[in-house]
Amino acid sequence: MKKTTHTLLFLLFSLVSFSQQTIPHEIASTILETNRNIKIYLPEGYEESPDKNYPLTLVLDEAYLFDLYVANAVLFAKRDKAPQQIVVGISMEETKGNDISFDIRSGRLSATASRFYQFLRDEVLLYIESTYRTSPFISVLGQNYSANFITHFLQERKPFINAFICINPSFSDFFGQQLQSYNMPKYGKEDNTFYFYSNNSTALSAERQLKIDQIQQGLTGIKLKNFNVINDVITTPSPVSAVSEAIPRALTKIFEIYSSISKEEYDKNIKDLSPEDAIYYLENKYLEIQYLFGSNLGMRQTDIFAIENIIIEKENGDKLRDFGQMILNILPSSPLGEYYIGRYYESGKMYKKALEYYKIGYGKMDPSDPNFDAYYENIIRVSGQ
Template sequence: MIKKSFVLIFLLFYISGFSQKIINKNLESDILETTRNLKIYIPEGYEKNDAENYPLAIVFDAEYLFDAYVGNSVLFAAKDKAPKQIVVGISMKESRKKDTYFNINNGSLTADNIAFYQFVRDEVIFYMESTYRTSPFISLIGSGTSANLITHYLKEPQPFINSYICINPTFSDFIGQQFQSFNLEKFSKEDNTFYLYTNNSTSFSAKKQTKIGELQKGLRSLQIKNFNVVNDTIVTSSSISAISEAIPRALTKVFQIYSAISKEEFEKNVKDLSPVDAIAYLENKYVEIEFLFGGNLGIRERDIYAIEKIVIEKENGDHLREFGKMILKIFPTSPLGDYYIGRYYETGKMYKKALKHYKIGYGKMDPSDQNSDKFYENILRLGGM
C-alpha cells in the first residue's frame, strides 16, 4: 500500500508540472457533423529541436484517462523507459454511449460507432500528423466500451496503429468470433512492430473475468511475427485501481524495445549470441528505435557494455573492429567506437593505427569526463612505441 501511494504521489508531482503544456482544440468534424474537443499534450523540448519527431498517443475517455496517461508518459520518458510522446485526448463525457456502445445482440458496431471510428482514423490522426511532428508509432488507449472499439482497428487491411491498449475492456459476447475475422496474420507481413494489451482484473464480475480470460487464452496461442500480445491480470478490488496499474504496465511492454537492455532481455535474447549476431542485435535495436519513435538516441553506453563482453571474449576478439564501426555508424560522436577499433589494432600489434583511433576518440571527450584520463593512458602507452 505504501509503495502504491508513493507512485501516486510521484505521478501527481509530474502531472502538476505539465499543465501549462496542454492545448485545447475544438476540431470541426465533417464525419460527425459537429465539433469535438481535443486535449493535446506537447512534450517538453518540442520547440527546441525541429528535427525530432514524437510517437502519437490517442486517448479515448479523456475526462479520466488523459491526465493519468500523460503523467505516466512523462515519468517513463524522464526515467528513459519510453520516448517522449505527443498525447491527444478525445473528450467523450457527453457522447460515450453514442460513440462506443455496440449492438449487444450481435457485437457489431452501430452507425454512430462507425462514424466515431472514422472520425479518429481520418480526421483526428490526419490533424495531428499534419500539425505536429509525429513519428510513425501510433497508440490507441481506451477503457470499457472504448477499449472494445479500439480492437476493431485491428481489422484495417493496412495496419497503421502500433499499439492497441485496452484497459478494463467491456467486450461483446461475440468477441472471439470478431477476433477471428480480423485476419491477424496480416501483421506478420508488415515491416513494423505491433502490440495488443488487454487486462483482466479480480475487481470484475465473474462473467466479465471469464469472457476476458477466454479471449486472452485464445490470444496466448497466437504466434504471429511482429504482433506482440500482452495478456495482463491485475489483482485488486477496485476497477479504478486496475486502471492506475494497467497504464504503466502497458507502457512497460509497449516501449520495451526503447529501454536499455535489461537483465531479462540480455538473458533471453543476447547472452548466447555470437559476436557478429550480438553486434547486429544492438544495431537493429537502435535502428528500430529511430524508425519507430523518431529520435536518434545514439547508443546508450550501458548497452554497449552489455555487448562488450561477448565481442571481446568470444572468437578471440576478432570482431572488435566491426563493433567499433557499428557504434560510429549510429553514434559518431561517441569515443567508444574509436576505442574498440583502436583496441582491435593494438591486439593485432598494428600500433600506429591503434594510436590514431585512440587519439580520435580522446579528441571527442570532454576533459571533465572521469574516463578521459584512462583514455589518454592508451595514447601514452602507444606513443612511445
Template sequence: MMIKKSVTLIFILFYFCGFSQKVIDKDIESEILETTRNLKIYLPKGYEKDSLKNYPLSIVFNSEFLFDAYVGNSVLFAAKDKAPKQIVVGITMDKTQKKDTYFDIESGNLTEDNIAFYEFVRDEVIFYVESNYRTSPFITLVGTGTSAKIISHFLKEPKPFINSYICINPTFSDYVGNQFQSFNLPKFKKEDNTFYLYINNATSFSLKKQARIGELQKGLATIEMKNFNIINDTIQTSSSVSAISEAIPRALTKVFEIYSAISKEEFDKNVKDLSPNDAIAYLENKYIEIQFLFGSDLGIRERDIYAVEKIVLEKENGDKLREFGKMIQKIYPTSPLGDYYIGKYYETGKKYSKALKYYKISYGKMDPADPNADAFYENILRLGGR
C-alpha cells in the same frame, strides 16, 4: 504494496504539475460526426526548441478521466528513460447519449454511431494531428470499457497503421472470439513494422466478464508472430478504478520495452548466447528501430555497449572488435568508444601505429573533465613510446 502505489501516484502528481501548462485545447469541426469535438493535445517538454525531432503519437479515448493519468505516466516513463517523450491527444467523448462507443451488446456489432466515431478518429483526428504536429510513425490508441472494444476494431484495417492497441478493462460481447477471428491477425506478419496488443483482465470484474476476457486471452495466447506482441495481463484488485491506474504503466512497460536500455531479462533472453556478429547486429537493429519508430536519435546508451562488449571480447578471440567499433561509429559518432574498440582491435593484432591513431581520435572526442579521460589517455601514452 499500498506504499508502493502511493509513491507511484506521488510521482505522477509531481509530473502532472509540470505538464499542465502544455496542454492545448482544440475544437475541430467534424464532417463525419457533423459536430464540433474537443481535443486535448499534450506537447512534451522541449517540443518547441527542437524543430526537427519527431514524437510518437498516443490517442486517448475517454479523455475526461483517462487523459491526465496517461500523460502523467508518459512523462514519468520518459524521465526515467523507459519510453520516448510522446505527443498525447485526448478525445472528449459524447457525454449525453454515450453513442460514440456503446455498441450492441447482444450481437457485439458496432452501431452507425460507433462506425462514425471510428472513422472520425481514423480519418480526421489522426490526419489533423499528423498534419499539424511533428509525429513519428508510431501510433498508440488507449481506451477503457466500451472504448477498448472500438479500439480492438482497428485491428481489422487491411493495412495496419496503428502500432499499439491498449485495451484497459475492456467491455466485450459474448461473440468477441469470433470477431477477433474476423480481424485476420496473421496479416500482421507481412508488415515490416512492430505491433502491440494489451488486454487486461481483473479480479474486480464480474465472474462473467472475467470468463469472457479469459477465453479471449486464451485464444490470443496461441498466436505466435515475431512482430505482433500480445500482452495478456491480469490485475489483482478489488476496484476497477485501481485496475486502470495499474494497467497504464504495465502497458507502457511492455509497449516501449524496445526503447529501454537492455535489461538483464532482455540480455538473458535475446543476447547472451549470440555470436559476436549477431550480438553487434542485435544492438545495431535495436537502435535503428528506436530511431524509426519513435523518432528518437539516442546514439547508443553506454550501458548497452558494455552489455555486448563482453561477448565481443571473449568470443572468437576478439576478432570482431573492429566491426563493433564501426557499428558504434555509425550510430553514435560522437562517442569515443567506437574509435577505442577499433584501436583495441589493432593493438591486439600488434598494429600499433594504427591503434595509436584511433586511440588519439577516441581521446579527442572526450571532455577533459570526463573522469574516464585519463584512462583513455593512458592508451596513447602506452603506445606513444613504441
C-alpha cells in the same frame, strides 16, 4: 512505500505542469455532423525541437483517462523508459454510450459507433498528423466498453495502429469470431511492430474475469513475430486502482524497445548471439527507435557496454574493429569507437596501429572525464611494445 510515494508525488506535480502544455481544440466533424472537443498534450520542448517527431496516443474516455495517461507518459520519458509523446484525449462525456455501442446479437458496431470510428480514423488522425509532428507509431487506449471498441481497428486492411491498450475490458461475446475475420496474418507481413495489451483484474466480476481470461488465451494463439500479445493480470480490490496500475505496465511493455537493454532483454534476445549478430541487434535497435518514435538517441553507452563481452570474448575478438566502426559512424565524437578498434589491433599485435587509434580516442576526451586517466593507460601499454 517510499518509492510509491515519490511516484505519486511526481504524478501530482505533473498534473499541474503538463496542464500548461495541453491545448483544447474543437473539431467541426462532417461525419458526426456536430462539433467534438479534444485535448492535445504537446511534450516539453516541442516548440524548441522543430526537427523532432513524436509518437501519438489517442485516449478515449478523455475525462477519466487523459490526465492519468499523460502523467505516466511524462514520468516514463523523464526516466528514459519511453519517448516523449503527443497525447490526444477524445471527449465522450455526453454521447459515450452511442460512441462505442454495438449490437449484442452480432458484436458489430452500431451506426453511431461506426460514425465515431470513422471520425477518429478520418478526421481526428488527419487533423493531428497534418498539424503536429508525429512519428509513425500510433497507440490507442480505451477502458471497459471503449476497450472493446478500439479492437475494431484490427480490421483495417492496412494496419496503422501500433499499440492497442485495453484496460479492464468489457469485450463483446463475439470478439473471438471477429478476430478470426480480421485476417491477422496481415500483421506478420508488415515491416513494423505491433502490441496488444489487455488486463484482467481480481476487482472485476467473476463472469467478466472468465471472459477476459478466455479471450487472452485465444490471443496467445496469435503467433506472429511482430505482433506482441501482452496478457496481464492485476490483483487489486478496486477497478480504479487496476486502471492506475495497468497504464504504466502497458507502457513498460509497449516501449520496451526504446529502453536501454535490460537483463531480461539481454538474456532473452542477446546473450547467445554471435558478435556479428549482436552488433546488428544493437544497430537495428536504434534504427527502430528512430523510425518508430522519431527519437535520434545516437546510442547509449550502457547498451554498448551491454554487448561488449560478446564482442571481446567470442571469435577471438575478430569483430572488435566492426564494433568500433559502427560506434564511430553513430557517435563520431565518442572515444569508444577508437578504443574498440585499438583493442582489435592490439589483440593482433599490430601495436603501431593500436597506438594510433588510442591516441585519436584520447584526444577526444575531456580531462574532467573520470575515465580520462584510465584511457591513457592504453597508450602507455602499447607504447612499450
